[in-house]
Amino acid sequence: MPSLLLERARRIRERLDRLALCTEEPGRITRPYGSRSLGDAYALVNAWLAAAGLRTWADAIGNLRASTARGRPRRLLLGSHLDSVRDAGRFDGPLGVLIAVDLAEHHRASLSSPWPFDLEIAGFCDEEGLRFHSTYLGSRALAGVLDPVVLAETRDADGITLGEAVRRFVGDSAPPAALPRDGLLGYVEVHIEQGPVLEARGAPLGVVSGIAGQARVAWEFIGRAAHAGTTPMALRADALVAAARWTAELHDFARHRAAEGLVATVGRLEVTPGASNVVPGRTTGTLDLRAPLDRTRHEAAMEILALGEVHAANQGCEFFARVEQETPAVRCDLGLRGRLLTAVRAAGLPTAVELPSGAGHDAAALAAAGIPSAMLFVRCRGGVSHHPDEYCSEEDIAAALAAMDEFLLALAAESRPKNGAASKIPDLAGLRGTNS
Numbered sequence: 001m002p003s004l005l006l007e008r009a010r011r012i013r014e015r016l017d018r019l020a021l022c023t024e025e026p027g028r029i030t031r032p033y034g035s036r037s038l039g040d041a042y043a044l045v046n047a048w049l050a051a052a053g054l055r056t057w058a059d060a061i062g063n064l065r066a067s068t069a070r071g072r073p074r075r076l077l078l079g080s081h082l083d084s085v086r087d088a089g090r091f092d093g094p095l096g097v098l099i100a101v102d103l104a105e106h107h108r109a110s111l112s113s114p115w116p117f118d119l120e121i122a123g124f125c126d127e128e129g130l131r132f133h134s135t136y137l138g139s140r141a142l143a144g145v146l147d148p149v150v151l152a153e154t155r156d157a158d159g160i161t162l163g164e165a166v167r168r169f170v171g172d173s174a175p176p177a178a179l180p181r182d183g184l185l186g187y188v189e190v191h192i193e194q195g196p197v198l199e200a201r202g203a204p205l206g207v208v209s210g211i212a213g214q215a216r217v218a219w220e221f222i223g224r225a226a227h228a229g230t231t232p233m234a235l236r237a238d239a240l241v242a243a244a245r246w247t248a249e250l251h252d253f254a255r256h257r258a259a260e261g262l263v264a265t266v267g268r269l270e271v272t273p274g275a276s277n278v279v280p281g282r283t284t285g286t287l288d289l290r291a292p293l294d295r296t297r298h299e300a301a302m303e304i305l306a307l308g309e310v311h312a313a314n315q316g317c318e319f320f321a322r323v324e325q326e327t328p329a330v331r332c333d334l335g336l337r338g339r340l341l342t343a344v345r346a347a348g349l350p351t352a353v354e355l356p357s358g359a360g361h362d363a364a365a366l367a368a369a370g371i372p373s374a375m376l377f378v379r380c381r382g383g384v385s386h387h388p389d390e391y392c393s394e395e396d397i398a399a400a401l402a403a404m405d406e407f408l409l410a411l412a413a414e415s416r417p418k419n420g421a422a423s424k425i426p427d428l429a430g431l432r433g434t435n436s
């Protein structure tokens with residue numbers, strides 16, 4: 001691996017370490033939407049972007065945005081997210097943003113000469129949905145598909161609406177988030193794989209074929225709070241027992257349908273009143289449901305929610321569920337995918353692996369909204385992610401930089417005039433696959 005690429009990768013690692021210090025919880029990375037720590041992360045990335053000569057701003061939803069702003073007729077968008085889950089790893093999201101920053105720095109000289117497109121970069125504000133249980137906030141706004149009702153109706157654990165959180169984070173006068181579509185070549189996101197496939201195949205990089213659809217459901221079991229010492233077992237309506245039995249059963253249900261790629265997770269649970277000597281009267285929680293095919297997910301959702309009714313009835317409880325958000329499964333753009341595969345090979349890397357993504361990504365929200373989108377995955381140690389042990393090696397980051405260099409240079413070369421012929425800027429629309 002050429003030493004310049006390794007040097008660039010090392011600088012990205014150092015920057016990842018600095019971003020990891022931007023957190024709400026000292027000692028572990030937790031960076032939710034609208035937090036002081038997300039603002040701190042923006043300040044760091046903003047300084048690196050500005051030093052690379054890009055114009056930067058925060059948009060009206062709170063994404064960090066940047067552009068080479070040369071007035072080119074075409075634009076290519078790169079990026080990923082800067083928010084995190086609770087007790088996160090340091091690569092999930094920031095790796096893609098910092099690779100984009102590095103590309104802007106590295107190609108700075110050519111970007112300011114006859115480079116045929118402007119480079120835009122997005123550091124998305126809320127891909128994980130940690131605070132509002134609502135994913136892809138920043139990318140949906142950038143794609144122009146965020147329903148304003150969501151701003152009024154979505155609340156965090158303290159009852160603050162999303163709209164109020166946005167106002168507190170970026171104020172009222174930030175420029176609109178929606179990205180004009182004219183001249184947009186597409187969106188490319190580099191991301192840690194978050195799974196074990198590339199490691200098993202011995203490949204540092206993979207090109208994503210499609211991204212699983214997902215549903216996020218809020219649910220509650222309502223029973224009856226009662227004295228833990230005096231209420232006979234047969235006379236209880238224990239909302240936690242109902243939730244626990246249902247959670248175990250939906251887990252088994254998804255395991256039986258593993259061949260269809262179905263995964264189901266209850267990731268949050270709250271018990272009320274939450275005292276050791278009181279029978280739980282109410283439990284609330286979340287369900288995250290994903291599958292590569294929308295039909296699989298829809299059918300599973302119906303069956304799993306019906307099971308909730310059964311377990312509620314068994315315990316003398318009631319069950320309520322509300323689908324808070326659904327994102328369809330998407331296929332990545334065929335034109336961009338092909339270019340990424342060619343770029344991986346041109347960088348001299350072993351077999352270019354194509355693989356689907358079970359994790360959600362901002363690219364899924366943009367693709368669902370019709371923006372040609374593609375992703376390059378970087379090998380992940382042990383498949384571990386959403387965990388502090390998440391890790392990509394500097395060699396693999398350098399491989400991603402090499403492939404992205406090739407990708408950008410090939411895209412630029414295609415646009416240059418040949419033998420005095422008029423400049424032809426590639427129209428990826430002609431090569432685009434379906435995004436559904």
Ligand code: GLV
Nearest residue numbers: 128358359360361
């Ligand atoms: C995001 O990382 C998700 O897949 O939930």
Ligand code: MN
Nearest residue numbers: 085092128386
């Ligand atoms: Mn994540």
Ligand code: MN
Nearest residue numbers: 092093127361
């Ligand atoms: Mn991510």
